[in-house]
Amino acid sequence: MKNKTFYLVGGGTSGHVNPALSIAEVMQEKYPESRIVFFVTETGVEYEMIKNAGFPCIVIEASRLPSSVNDFFSFLKASRSGYKSCIDAIKKDRPVAIIGTGGFVCAPLLLAAMRLKVPYLIHEQNAFPGKANRFFAKKVKAVCISFESSREHFNTEAPIHLTGNPVRKIFFDKNPVNARQELEVSSDKFLVLMMGGSLGATSINQAVLDLFKKGIWQSLKKEYPELMFVMSTGERNYDSLRNKLASFETEDFLIKSYLDSTTWLPASDLFIGRAGASSCFEAAATATPAIFIPFQYAADNHQFFNAKSFADQRAAIMIEDKDINAQVLADQIVYLIENRRLMYEMSKKAKSLSMPDAALHIVEILDQVIDLKQE
Incomplete structure (x- = not known):
């Protein structure tokens, strides 16, 4: 033409x-x-x-x-x-x-x-x-x-x-093993990736703060030493969260202002984040099990319907914004660590939705x- x-x-x-x-x-x-x-x-x-x-x-x-x-x-x-x-x-x-x-x-x-x-x-x-x-x-x-x-x-x-x-094609092409090698993340780690986004992430950020300040994460690490938690805050929230959580940082807990999701998503065992369409389908493309926390003030509450669609098809877990807190977050992480078969089924179903x-x-x-x- x-x-x-x-x-x-x-x-x-x-x-x-x-x-x-x-x-x-x-x-x-x-x-x-x-x-x-x-x-x-x-x-x-x-x-x-x-x-x-x-x-x-x-x-x-x-x-x-x-x-x-x-x-x-x-x-x-x-x-x-x-x-x-x-x-x-x-x-x-x-x-x-x-x-x-x-x-x-x-x-x-x-x-x-x-x-x-x-x-x-x-x-x-x-x-x-x-x-x-x-x-x-x-x-x-x-x-x-x-x-x-x-x-x-x-x-x-x-x-x-x-x-x-x-x-983008790169989400489908990136091999999880190669992604971990690029990031220097050991294959025996259970990598939890959280991306709250630059806007509307107050509830998620507070849950993470409480996770560490209340000692919940420390208890989890004793029971599951393979746990690794990486958080992308967005530029807007980075300085504030970094200052509050700096004392908790170790090689198994990292805070970043920006992460290249084309590498971190395929490297992760579990994704936690908002339910914009891009997030949903990028997690699906990389077959990454997800916990979606829809932003309740998104236009027409569309993130709720995105997350619900994935959850109804057993491709993800949905936690409503009003229900998220440190203990709920910890309980869901433990639930999935203890149910690897469920994670496999979530991964498989998510991949089938990726198109x-x-x-x-x-x-x-x-x-x-x-x-x-x-x-």
């Missing part, structure tokens, strides 16, 4: 951007002579991520739905400006098709696509779809979903395809959308 242009849009959080990047990489291979352009906001997380990946960008204005009357006029102004920019871009480039991966940044471009009759498809990462994807599904050519349970939430006549959530060809499947559906346009 020579000299054709495709548009991609999705942002607001990295969970919307990473799938779009995975899809774009497959498109580059399939359509090497075509142009793939991302639409971004200048202040959004997507701007740097897309720029660093080397794809051309068109910067537009977009705004979240207003939460108050005072925000309404700013929203209206940004929406109007962004919509006009998208109309102008479409008239100039005449894209073959558009892919949206969710988030408020999608709105101006997909509204313009609807007006100018450019075919588009959407991909939904979460078990409970976001507002933008639910709205734009009404006129879409195809909907791609990551969780079977999200199908019922779309009011559309378009076909709905279960594709899974695109995850390594998700991005390719989405691009194949895109081919069908293009064919419909050309008929």
Whole structure:
């Protein structure tokens, strides 16, 4: 497909951007002579991520739905400006098709696509779809979903395809033995990896603080000397937690501001963290048993539904945010150490949910959308 242009849009959080990047990489291979352009906001997380990946960008204005009357006029102004920019871009480039991966940044471009009759498809990462994807599904050519349970939430006549959530190839390719060698972690260690994230991790961080300050971890280590605990705090929380926990650090308890999950996840026996779609499917890709603690203030409580979907299929354990504390955390770790067969079954089931060809499947559906346009 020579000299054709495709548009991609999705942002607001990295969970919307990473799938779009995975899809774009497959498109580059399939359509090497075509142009793939991302639409971004200048202040959004997507701007740097897309720029660093080397794809051309068109910067537009977009705004979240207003939460108050005072925000309404700013929203209206940004929406109007962004919509006009998208109309102008479409008239100039005449894209073959558009892919949206969710988030408020999608709105101006997909509204313009609807007006100018450019075919588009959407991909939904979460078990409970976001507002933008639910709205734009009404006129879409195809909907791609990551969780079977999200199908019922779309009011559309378009076909709905279960594709899974695109995850970078390296998560599937990394061997656990090699990962441990890279990290210099002994094969006899039971490695617990906790990634609370930079936002909304207060309850998780407090549970870890109490785990050590109340002596619970020390008791666990006496009974299970093979235990190793590694925690990624995110830049925002690192200094505070590091200062409070520095005296407890040993070679079997490490605190990091950032960890390369492409190596640490496959090296781990157990992952503990939030239940964003990326976290869920990266753990699935590496077949890592997981305890998901959904962030209760996530939009539409979507993390709860993600975690519940995995837990209902026995691919993970879910602990609600209101229930998490040091003792609950310790009890779950002990429960899994004592039930290796259960961990094996969780690992096996999680792997079955990973769908390594998700991005390719989405691009194949895109081919069908293009064919419909050309008929």
